[in-house]
Amino acid sequence: MSETTPGAAEAATEPFRYAAALAAEIESRWQDVWEKEGTFNAPNPAGALSDPAAGDVAAKPHSFIMDMFPYPSGAGLHVGHPLGYIATDVFARFQRMNGHNVLHTLGYDAFGLPAEQHAVATGQHPRITTDAAIANMRQQLRRLGLGHDPRRSISTIDPEYYRWTQWIFLQIFNSWYDQETAKARPIAELIAQFADGSRPTPDGRAWSELSAAERDELLGDFRLAYSKEVPVNWCPGLGTVLANEEVTADGRSERGNFPVFKSNLRQWMMRITAYSDRLIADLDLLDWPEAIKLQQRNWIGRSEGARVDFSVNGDAITVFTTRPDTLFGATYMVLAPEHALVDSIVPAAWPAETHEDWKGGAATPAEAVAAYRAEAAAKSDVERQVDAKIKTGVFTGAYATNPVSGEPVPVFIADYVLMGYGTGAIMAVPAHDHRDFAFARAFALPMRCVVQPTDGRSQDPHEWDDAFDTYDSVIVNSAHDSLSLNGLSVVEAKAAATEWLAARGIGEGTVNYRLRDWLFSRQRYWGEPFPIVYDEDGVMHALPESMLPVEVPEVEDYSPHTYDPYDSKSSPKTPLSRNEDWVNVELDLGDGVRPYRRETNTMPNWAGSCWYELRYIDPANGEKVVDPANEGYWLGPTDQKPGGGADLYVGGAEHAVLHLLYARFWHKVLHDLGHVSSVEPFHKLFNQGMITADVYRDERGFPVPAAEIEERDGKYFWQGEQVKREAGKMGKSLKNAVAPDSICDEYGADTLRLYEMSMGPLDVSRPWDTRAVVGSYRFLQRLWRNIVSEDTGELVVTEETPDEATLRALHKAIDGIRGDMAGLRFNTAVAKAIELNNFLVKRGSTPRVVAEQAVLLIAPLAPHIAEELWRRLGHTESLAFADYPVADPVYAVAESVICVVQIKGKVKARLEVAPSISDAELEALALADPAVVAAIGDAPVRKVIARAPKLVNIVTG
């Protein structure tokens, strides 16, 4: 490739030409200047990063512009990765030129699975491979000329960073959610309530009578971070448990694509569910894409309904339903197989006349239940979903009583009812629910129609093909002495039924959420250790702040303990537990030196990214997670940002319910506890699209190197063989990755930046086309040529006063580009800059004042060439803080506009008119135009619409 590189060939013969060699020289020189002078260091109002020389920064407008920080992969970057970084950099530079104090930096999210897997594969310690990957990435990104504040570039694996991750964990651990005030409070305040009796303990004993273990257990039910045995997603192939958000729709791990099983394990959880309502409500404060807000709302899944108690042999089974109006139609019940009440309701023998199909072939109900449970537990989530259409289950042998009809209803267990949602038990209304209908058909259960069908079917469900689940109808067959729902609409009946239940103490209106608590522990080496130890009695102790950070220990063997991916009976083992020297410690936690065992789970890789925006603000603060003065300055709420948060956050939409939900949750806890003034971490969110690339596959379907494809007559060949082309992601595995370095080598970083920004709107995916990059390169060459001679390197700008046409072209460009920049419409901003430049090319010469404005206009997009031209135009200061051009309204409006005259919507004439012309004048002018008169002919004019100054439409006939 190097032989055909244009820059290399030209460098020797044309030293003054803006080609690769000159671009490379300019770019590395300016990158050095920026670094040496600390051009992009943003002063804080307080602390180590404040700068007296910067004046009163508090009085300056300021912007905090962020990227979702990268995971440093060993594979290196392709051109798709920096798209967002370039976009935020362009905007950050634009805002800086608008006088803003701009905080813009980039850190590294470096704990996590891939680094560990890479380390295991190469036999190198994860810290070594991760550091190497970060160094490589810094190198690649530096070439792009990103204006970052290097002092703020944190890394999550730095002990000085994760000591604060652990500190925040302790804040969360030492808090509980007070439903009364709807906010987190220190756990000490709850203990005080128990101690002084203002809050009774569950069993009524005094707090002082409880053992340490009992107190521990009780507080665990309140803490926002707690350890508990719960059904979790166990992934034997990875050897770790996973959060719900990390499991794909088809029941596999997002990383590695291994099957995931439900397993009851003691794990760390975060009580994110306490914040369900606030996480939904505060979305209204945010300037986020509606699609992302919707995804978060759906993920939290608020649904209003009722809890209803069904009695079984004196016990009550509580169900959650969104349709209390159909209570009369509940003809059986289903519990999740894991439901705690199952064992207590199962009778010794099958009731007389039990349907054979209900028994699952077992001699007793207990055997049937045991067999079904075993079967369900062995199923992976994948299998469970594949089998979703076929309803399975067994009868428990018990009957419950329908609270409104008083009828006995059989109680089943079935895996279509999930333990994790609602109460893990349902009332089944087969006539009006598709799943219940299918189950009832399979087990020959009775059905009752209680909602009047509106599609012509009869009221006998046994004649139906499927359930009738429309809300837009009225209730029927639903009355007894004290309650009649007949004739009520669905909405009215819901309220009436709920009220009736509440009055009798057997139910109440309630809200249920799909969101579950966040599974927060992983069986990994390469993550933050928990600042938790256990004493000899197994009682948990949080370490004091003074013992932070708990460093990741150096070990011989850091590989995870993985299993056969399908071995659902396996259970997790933590790599840290192998290291007895580290696990067993002697500490003085206030009552003398005692032996303790450390917690050996580690935090998930999301932990570090849950709060990094706070550390960007105050990276060197050793006293606090962030100085309130600095937090308030950069993130504090304002009229424009009612919840506060970073001014712009750019990243991929794939984090919609992972990182973005977790980070909002942590931020709210820190807010409640008084550590931050902002309620939300990110005010404006922008999702950039993906850069896609053609994938070429051979006959066997394997990708072949895209760079080696030859195209002939619309067909594609690799090494003489015809191959197929398809659209795909860009990446190493598809052999179509293009490295930013290769584009920089061939054209320069400014060309790459410009090309990426001009490919299309930032928020949509677009295909990479290496051939098209040359267009951006040519533009920069023409810009250069308008200002500097290619033959001599001398300035060629003229000292003339620009004529009016030139001023109009300039100010029209300024006006348009300014608006486009502010709206992140960089593609059209580039187009307008090219138009201005093309105008100057045609003009034949460039007046100095116009050249300077053009250079400033393009500076955020192509900063190196702009700095160089600015310097050559005689300026000694960097243009990073020069004022961005402002359009003069006198010239931004065209002197004359072409008005189109339409007759019945078809253009018949064009008039050149002043922009200030009135509708009436324009109408008169149009009707007098000979072409218009001719076109109208004899037809009567029925109506004339004039929209000065651009359009007149004459309606005839």
Add this chain to the structure above:
RNA sequence: GCGGCCUUGGUGGAAUGGCAGACACGCAAGCCUUAGAAGCUUGUGAGGGUUACCUCGUGAGGGUUCAAGUCCCUCAGGCCGCACCA
């Protein structure tokens, strides 16, 4: 199944309800060059006409409007999210 988004020349894309196709790639012709590459100039939605110019045209069909790529409805195709969530 539920929810959301998208569909414009050969390609990427542009168009506050007001001249569809800005800008760029590609392609074609020309200039330059020993030749190529690079660069420069001109042209480039489709069809018709010698020119002026005419007709058609934004996935398909319908509607609202003086006027629709843009707003509404139906349908098709594609993408994304959720999914046995009671």
